Amino acid sequence: MRRILSERTGVMLIVLWCGLLALAAQQGQRHVTGQYAEISAARKADEAAWAGKRARLVAIEGGSAHPEAFGDPRSPTNSVMGRSGERPIVLVPTPLATLSGGAGDLAPAVLLAGMITKLIGPAQSIENPANRLAGPLDLTFVVSALLPLFVLALSFDVLARERDAKIWPLLASQPTSLPHIVAARLAVHFAALWLPLVVAVSVSALQSHSSADPLLPTVGEIALWLVIAAGYLLFWQLLAAALNFRAGASASNAVSLAGAWLAAVLLIPSGVDAAVQALAPPPDRREFLLEVRGIETDLFKRADALREAYDAAHPGQRPQGPLNEFDTYFVENLYPRALATDAALAPALTRLVEERAAQARWWRRLAWLSPTLAFRLATEQLAGVTPVQRQVLQTRAKEFQNEMRAVFGAHVASMRPLTLADYDRTPEPSTVRLAFRDRFALAFPSLLGLAASLVAVMATAIALARGNRVPAPLNFRS
Amino acid sequence: MLWTIARHELRQLRRDGRLRAAAWLAFCLLTALALLGWQTFRREAHERGHFEATAREQWENQGEKHPHRAAHFGFYLTKPELPLTFFDSGIKPATGRVLWLEAHQRSVFAYSPTEDAGATGILGLTNGAEVLQLLGALLVILAAYGSVAREREDGTLRLLLAQGVPPRRWFAGKCMGLGLALAIVGTPVAVGLWLLCWRADPNAFGIDAVARGLALTVIHGIFFFAWLIGAVAVSAWARTARGALALLLGVWVGGGVLAPRLASTLASTLAPLPTVAAFAKARTDDFTSGFESEPGWSARLAQLEKETLAQYNVNKLADLPVGFSGIRMQAMDAFDRRISDRHQQRLQAIYDRQISWHAVTAALGPYVPMRAVSASLAGMDWPHYQHFAEAAEQYRRGVVHSLDQLLERELRGDKWEIQFGSDVWARVPPFTYSTPTWTWALRVTAGPLLLVVGWLALAATIAWFGARRISP
Numbered sequence: 040m041r042r043i044l045s046e047r048t049g050v051m052l053i054v055l056w057c058g059l060l061a062l063a064a065q066q067g068q069r070h071v072t073g074q075y076a077e078i079s080a081a082r083k084a085d086e087a088a089w090a091g092k093r094a095r096l097v098a099i100e101g102g103s104a105h106p107e108a109f110g111d112p113r114s115p116t117n118s119v120m121g122r123s124g125e126r127p128i129v130l131v132p133t134p135l136a137t138l139s140g141g142a143g144d145l146a147p148a149v150l151l152a153g154m155i156t157k158l159i160g161p162a163q164s165i166e167n168p169a170n171r172l173a174g175p176l177d178l179t180f181v182v183s184a185l186l187p188l189f190v191l192a193l194s195f196d197v198l199a200r201e202r203d204a205k206i207w208p209l210l211a212s213q214p215t216s217l218p219h220i221v222a223a224r225l226a227v228h229f230a231a232l233w234l235p236l237v238v239a240v241s242v243s244a245l246q247s248h249s250s251a252d253p254l255l256p257t258v259g260e261i262a263l264w265l266v267i268a269a270g271y272l273l274f275w276q277l278l279a280a281a282l283n284f285r286a287g288a289s290a291s292n293a294v295s296l297a298g299a300w301l302a303a304v305l306l307i308p309s310g311v312d313a314a315v316q317a318l319a320p321p322p323d324r325r326e327f328l329l330e331v332r333g334i335e336t337d338l339f340k341r342a343d344a345l346r347e348a349y350d351a352a353h354p355g356q357r358p359q360g361p362l363n364e365f366d367t368y369f370v371e372n373l374y375p376r377a378l379a380t381d382a383a384l385a386p387a388l389t390r391l392v393e394e395r396a397a398q399a400r401w402w403r404r405l406a407w408l409s410p411t412l413a414f415r416l417a418t419e420q421l422a423g424v425t426p427v428q429r430q431v432l433q434t435r436a437k438e439f440q441n442e443m444r445a446v447f448g449a450h451v452a453s454m455r456p457l458t459l460a461d462y463d464r465t466p467e468p469s470t471v472r473l474a475f476r477d478r479f480a481l482a483f484p485s486l487l488g489l490a491a492s493l494v495a496v497m498a499t500a501i502a503l504a505r506g507n508r509v510p511a512p513l514n515f516r517s
Numbered sequence: 518m519l520w521t522i523a524r525h526e527l528r529q530l531r532r533d534g535r536l537r538a539a540a541w542l543a544f545c546l547l548t549a550l551a552l553l554g555w556q557t558f559r560r561e562a563h564e565r566g567h568f569e570a571t572a573r574e575q576w577e578n579q580g581e582k583h584p585h586r587a588a589h590f591g592f593y594l595t596k597p598e599l600p601l602t603f604f605d606s607g608i609k610p611a612t613g614r615v616l617w618l619e620a621h622q623r624s625v626f627a628y629s630p631t632e633d634a635g636a637t638g639i640l641g642l643t644n645g646a647e648v649l650q651l652l653g654a655l656l657v658i659l660a661a662y663g664s665v666a667r668e669r670e671d672g673t674l675r676l677l678l679a680q681g682v683p684p685r686r687w688f689a690g691k692c693m694g695l696g697l698a699l700a701i702v703g704t705p706v707a708v709g710l711w712l713l714c715w716r717a718d719p720n721a722f723g724i725d726a727v728a729r730g731l732a733l734t735v736i737h738g739i740f741f742f743a744w745l746i747g748a749v750a751v752s753a754w755a756r757t758a759r760g761a762l763a764l765l766l767g768v769w770v771g772g773g774v775l776a777p778r779l780a781s782t783l784a785s786t787l788a789p790l791p792t793v794a795a796f797a798k799a800r801t802d803d804f805t806s807g808f809e810s811e812p813g814w815s816a817r818l819a820q821l822e823k824e825t826l827a828q829y830n831v832n833k834l835a836d837l838p839v840g841f842s843g844i845r846m847q848a849m850d851a852f853d854r855r856i857s858d859r860h861q862q863r864l865q866a867i868y869d870r871q872i873s874w875h876a877v878t879a880a881l882g883p884y885v886p887m888r889a890v891s892a893s894l895a896g897m898d899w900p901h902y903q904h905f906a907e908a909a910e911q912y913r914r915g916v917v918h919s920l921d922q923l924l925e926r927e928l929r930g931d932k933w934e935i936q937f938g939s940d941v942w943a944r945v946p947p948f949t950y951s952t953p954t955w956t957w958a959l960r961v962t963a964g965p966l967l968l969v970v971g972w973l974a975l976a977a978t979i980a981w982f983g984a985r986r987i988s989p
Contacts, residue, residue, distance in 0.1 A: 048763075059775075062782070066782055066786070069786070073792070077792055077794065080794065080795075081794065142631050142632065144793075145629060145631055145632045147793075149794075160627075161613065161627035161628045161629075161632065162627075162629075162632055163625065163627075163793045164613075164625065164629075164793060165625060165790055165791075165793060165796055165864060166785075166790055167784070167790075167868055167871055167899050168608040168611040168612035168613075168626075168629070168899060168902070169608050169611075169781070169875070169889075169898070169899050170780075170781035170784055170785050170871065171608075171611040171612075171629075171631060171781075172608050172610060172611035172612075172777075172781075173777035173778045173780060173781040174778060174781070175778070175781070175782070176778040176779060176781070176782040180778060184774060185770075185774070185775065188770055192763075289759070290758070290759050290762070293759075293762070293763075297766065301655075304774075305642055305651070306546065306642075309546070309550070309642040309643070312643070313549075313553060321630060321633050322633055323564075324614060324615070324628040324633075325564060325565075325568045325593075325595070325614065325615060325628075326568075328568075328572075328593060328615065328628075329568065329571050329572065329575070332572070332575045332590075332593075333575065335590075336575055336578070336579050336580060336590075339579070339580055339582070340580040364932075364933045364934050365933070368934075395633050398633070426632065426633055
């Protein structure tokens with residue numbers, strides 16, 4: 040520790056490291072706080088809307104109010120069919136979400152679902168994509184990309200400095216063995232880098248922790264994340280140690296470590312990206328859109344037949360009285376067509392999900408090629424921010440849509456007025472949580488890859504440490 | 518003498534095996550990514566053409582429909598790409614690929630690749646420009662960090678100065694040698710990129726593409742020259758080659774790896790955009806309740822009904838000789854347009870502030886402004902995307918307005934239902950768009966351009982004083 044503190048560079052590096060951690064922790068906390076605010080606003084708006092509709096219905100039935108055009112709470116088309124009938128399905132951020140930003144604004148925490156909501160739509164965003172392109176400055180980035188550079192700066196001459204200064208034999212003549220000296224120095228570096236990380240991660244994750252959730256699992260997940268980060272830190276330290284045990288100069292070690300960083304952080308991920316694109320091309324959204332439009336057009340042209348088919352499948356649901364133009368379109372055309380569209384689109388949607396999953400699988404398979412990639416992927420999966428994991432939100436929204444249709448479908452088809460009892464039967468929008476077990480299972484292969492890299496570099500470092508010999512003039516054993 | 522010094526530097530560089538290996542690695546990577554980009558560009562150009570043609574065909578053959586439902590069926594458009602896109606795809610990996618134009622709302626780019634791949638999908642280097650700028654700068658650092666400091670450490674600097682070599686001339690010779698080495702490596706790269714650019718889309722390789730390509734070549738020259746003389750200057754200031762390398766690598770990491778993320782973090786923290794929900798709510802509130810002391814939609818509709826009845830001298834809407842729903846839709850869209858423009862201006866002000874915050878991180882190195890200039894000249898930066906979106910928005914408004922007019926003309930009274938067929942949809946003119954010229958691109962990126970030139974000036978200043986300070 041004295042060695043680090045005695046050099047201005049060492050102190051500056053530690054200060055810089057702490058500054059970066061603080062900034063990343065604050066960013067993560069801001070991101071998750073924003074997500075909670077989005078969830079809270081959506082829930083409040085939903086509760087207010089449904090309570091308002093219910094209150095108006097009570098007032099109309101009590102004779103103290105008159106229904107408005109397009110705002111009659113008894114009308115199924117006014118109340119449950121359009122945008123006003125949509126309810127928020129919420130994906131609660133995981134305890135580790137503060138540490139991984141993921142796709143940021145393209146991964147909303149809330150999805151609105153209703154009777155005829157198109158759940159295949161893209162994520163809405165008004166963000167400047169230039170901000171998204173660089174990616175978030177989250178703790179995952181700071182650890183995966185920048186931590187190795189701090190290890191490089193602190194440890195590239197952990198032993199080579201004495202070799203450069205030609206006092207290595209003197210060091211070797213001490214009763215403590217060289218591997219022990221290196222281990223002690225690296226332990227100090229480890230503490231200098233890891234302890235601030237422990238503080239940043241704990242503060243960030245615990246401050247974003249929802250008081251409604253139990254604390255213990257959150258602490259457990261934070262501890263796991265820190266253990267993984269420790270493993271990753273150890274990997275780079277052992278790499279530095281291995282290079283130092285070779286008889287190279289400190290400058291050569293620095294260049295070798297910089298090369299390893301370049302390969303792990305920039306080059307291999309680029310190669311893996313190209314390989315994944317070739318092996319499992321991403322879903323072709325444009326073709327998908329054309330397919331969707333083709334289906335929609337076809338079904339629009341067959342709207343009458345679809346209504347007849349619906350009537351045949353749901354006897355006794357025809358409207359009893361005359362309808363206005365607006366309701367006629369909803370009942371005779373839109374609703375039966377929405378059901379038919381969902382059924383027709385199901386195979387295309389399944390294909391889309393499968394293509395996305397295939398791509399994710401290839402990322403997982405190839406992540407072990409770079410410890411940085413493995414760390415990044417594992418931590419993102421543990422944080423539950425990958426697109427494949429977020430698919431659950433859409434799945435749940437679809438389930439909710441079906442529940443809504445089961446309750447209100449007959450009302451819409453027959454235009455039977457809604458009653459208070461119907462309002463009370465409205466399915467409650469659900470809250471989705473990604474179970475830790477599932478997240479861990481998904482992250483396991485990447486963690487295994489990271490562990491394998493760690494074991495390999497540890498074995499190399501130990502072998503080089505054992506083979507390390509003091510130069511001949513002072514090697515009294517030879 | 519200058520030439521002798523330069524030749525000596527070249528010889529030393531040629532003998533450095535590590536540097537040769539690094540140069541080859543960077544060259545291979547650049548070639549691979551450029552070829553991949555070229556292939557992707559050609560494939561996507563074909564796919565875009567197919568997509569737009571099919572989308573238009575689907576529009577024309579959507580069947581008998583109410584015009585407003587046709588307006589909601591809408592159009593899909595994709596932004597055209599210049600041939601330089603194969604080299605610098607700019608913000609494309611993080612931006613939506615299509616615009617859906619429909620009634621009532623300004624469209625935003627949708628279906629970003631990031632949505633499917635997540636953040637992991639944009640790890641590493643994604644295009645040739647990134648490789649050239651990031652690894653090219655690293656290569657320059659590796660070539661130049663020891664140019665003066667190493668000679669000082671080896672003691673040869675003392676010998677040289679004792680021989681009466683003027684320090685500035687020696688310094689200039691060093692820069693010349695390194696510059697020549699860079700030119701030797703860079704020229705085939707530039708020629709190859711030009712050829713690929715031409716072959717990517719020979720029809721689009723017009724004066725504008727050539728001008729953009731030339732500007733891109735010149736700005737890269739400035740960028741690398743700034744790194745080169747900056748690196749030699751640091752080498753002259755530093756006591757040891759190791760110190761020079763540490764400092765230069767620090768600047769490279771700070772400017773190339775950290776600064777882009779810091780830029781986006783600063784931008785989104787200090788100039789935050791509203792959430793989509795908040796943005797939509799603000800628009801809805803303006804629509805419902807009005808803004809700037811103007812009434813909301815309900816009051817406007819009541820007034821419109823009154824005025825229309827007076828204009829046609831009838832007592833009720835059902836007696837109107839024109840379709841009131843068409844008049845109502847036109848009024849609604851006109852009001853909506855004003856609200857949309859008002860909120861878009863606010864968004865634009867935030868985007869502008871964000872871009873200013875991006876510029877702040879140029880203090881860490883020239884990489885961030887260089888990326889902005891490069892993406893702009895390739896036609897793949899946010900202003901180019903916005904330019905396209907604005908043209909699409911004007912087109913959308915025109916189409917929706919013409920469909921609303923159709924309702925006014927063809928309907929009577931307060932009826933709503935009416936249907937038209939393919940002949941009407943086919944009469945809607947197709948969307949045409951011209952990418953802004955290279956001068957426009959330079960104008961919108963003037964700030965980052967000046968910052969890159971500023972870095973060159975700074976490097977030259979450090980070099981000027983560094984050369985004077987050269988001592989054994």
